[in-house]
Amino acid sequence: ERWLDQDSGTKRVGGSRGPIAKIPQLRPQSRAEQANMRMTWVLLWFWVCWFGLCCSREDEQVWLSLGQACGGTVQGMCDGNLTCVPGDNSFIEGEAIDPGVCALVPPPAGCTSKCSGVQCPQRLMCRAGVVTDPCGCCTHCARQQGQVCGGRSWERGYCDRGLTCALFLGHAHAMPPETGICKVIPGLRTDHLADPLCPWVFGCRVRMGSCDCFGLKTCHKMFSYRSLEECSKYLIEQQYWDSVGPYLEEEPCMYHGCVIKGDRCVCKLQGCDSHALTRDACLNLLEMTRCSNVSCPKLAVLTCPHDSFLTEPYTPPKQCCPLVPALCTCNFEKCPSAQSACPPGHRVHRISKGNGHPGNCCNRYQCRPGEEKPAVQERDEKEEEG
Template sequence: MICLSLWLWWTLLRGCCQTEETVPILLGQGQPCGVDIEGVCGANLTCVTGDGQASATGVCTTPLDTDCVPCASVQCPPTRRVCPGGHVTEPCGCCPHCARQHGQLCGGPHWSRGYCDRDLTCSQITGLLPATPPHTGVCKVLSGHQTDHLADPLCPLVTGCNVRTGACDCYTLQTCHWVFSYRTLEDCLKVMKEDEYYWMGKGGKSEDSEEMEEEEEEEEEEEDCTEWNCEVQEGRCACGERSCDPQTQPLSEEACQDLLLVQANCSNVTCPEVPVPSCPEDSILTQPFILPGSCCPLVPALCTCIFEKCTTPVPTCPPGQQLNNTVKANGFPGSCCDLYLCESSEEEEPQDS
């Protein structure tokens, strides 16, 4: 009987100890997470890393299915054929658009303010972490959070095809970027068959015929230079191949749409005056964000850190001095970078009175 009582007491004690040891520290929305950080993301949150590696430091984020709304309820902006960077679809997978560039705003509710181009991260405007919806961020280089655009944990799985070594290669990637030339195997095979018939009609290509074709193309380019250009015609943007005009800069579709918007809707609109802040040397102004079809900025220009400027090497202190971190970087303009100074390590001896 005594043995049974002791066994029950030991079992209860061991259970209490195990329960106490296994209670995790719960991290909240936006807090850093990862294998090197104590704690786990709380309920309805997941640890999303910038480079897709499980061992990397990430941020506790709401899963995508709660960040996004049904695509049927989303009004997408007009699709641009020509973009300053790449074409992307935001992580919700609803709207194709031009990838946001350095200094442009991104994120927002349901990623409505866009997704960043390759090698850029949608970062907090002030802070050291990526921005997560519904918060607005800015596209810039964020140290330690460079994303592999072919394996982006924020983006949906996409299947498509490219031509490799004369054959259609179809596979699936987790990406927001347009990396496939063809959506389906049927589309790819159709184009390849059309190309095959074309060259069969040409009787195949020889080295001499290839050289002649290249010479003919060069002559045609010299004689008749054309370029993709847009212009405003009858209240709309008309785009197409036009003759080159050395006196004028070709107008892209995006620039034409902006010009059309100003001419059609914004000529009599007066936007509220918003003071433009003066940014410290370690930061720049973001571009204001204007909703498609609107005239006035929804989000004004703001100062944000440029971490590429944090390139000053850590000084080597001479004997008798120690290195002190006088400014700790926090991601706010004016404190974007760590600053170090060499200071005397010897305490001053009290003088005899």
């Protein structure tokens, strides 16, 4: 006789009240169990992908020697002081990547070998981006309009995009070891990142979900990854975290903060509700505190002519008093164009030539009626504009 105990949900065998046999009851999986199952499959998928990408290759970095192909899809990086010089089409974004070659590129003009004796400026609260000087010695804040640049091996800074390191007086460039000022020079306004003064740089960045790798001469930090391998690994990791993100518990908010202890900044992981400073803010406050009791010589405040502006003084690293005072320099953006419109029957004539000094920065033009422009003057103006 088989009968079911309705109260206990168990099954008795036979007519007696003997041992009770449990009936396995199937139940649907809970949400937590389903999430764990999905997590297991995601981890297995990630492990297979990571093993295929990383473990099938050598664990150590592959270093390429002089004359070997580099860049593009070539595995490895140039060794030592070698530079990966891209092919002719490597600098075109979005195009197929031509492999370059590892070459020994001499340092740019004005750069000391191995950056010996160069004192790098501190990166304190950058107004814009971060750049590496053309010599490859220092990473610092990009210099802005009116700030000092140049110096030995560019130790006084490199200008931001759209600006040129020019001499304080005149129209010429400032080349190391000369000290210049960042400003706009007529005919040289540019916003692109390439600069023939800078070294070759090859790298990759993620665009539209894929790795975009190319090379160009630049001092700006525009690559997130040094090679196609690093970029591909990032994409695999990103796919993994996008998959497991919804199932992870929210982590406490943390960031790398700094506090002043004695004469230095101590940085470590801090809670987001702490009052710790960023590294740049901490160094800036430390510098202000160190120089608060230092008395610097008083300098006369200059009044600049209408065609120029006052530059910012320059204080070397770890010093409190300016080495280069504020000076007047030409603002060429205020100069009138030679193409100014004249009334019908009039021609534009240059009546004086500017020398790039404050008060005489710009050429002066005048409309004169019914006169032909002299051939010599027209030739000189074309050469000047060219």
